[in-house]
Amino acid sequence: MIDNSDLPIGFTMELAQHSDILNRFAGLSEPERNAIVEGARNIDSRQEMRNYVESMFHEPKSSFF
Template sequence: MNRNAEKLGEKWDLPLGFTMALGENSDAMLALASMPKKYRDRCIDRARNANSRCEMQRIVSDIAQKSFTDFIG
């Protein structure tokens, strides 16, 4: 289990490609871990629906580049 998930007291069910892409982008991993559950779940759902590796990497890049307030809208 991811240590950040342990801190939050929950287990995340992440798609493998998403996990791998997050492992390559620490900014995205930290951003995802710091999001409220509602917004984190939206990102995870988006990753579950990705149709290619390129799309998955784009999702992770978006997570890393956006500020927290970008996920509220």
């Protein structure tokens, strides 16, 4: 289970807009989710966060890990 208190608010809001991406994210292992969340912590703008979330599963996994 994902603890929402550990997720950046902008990341959470973008995931809420993309249920398909949210479901795939939830199905990842804990280390995989943590790596993606850590990447999200370094994003400063709303547009960058949107791009990050929308591209999470369009690029090779190695780009996030």
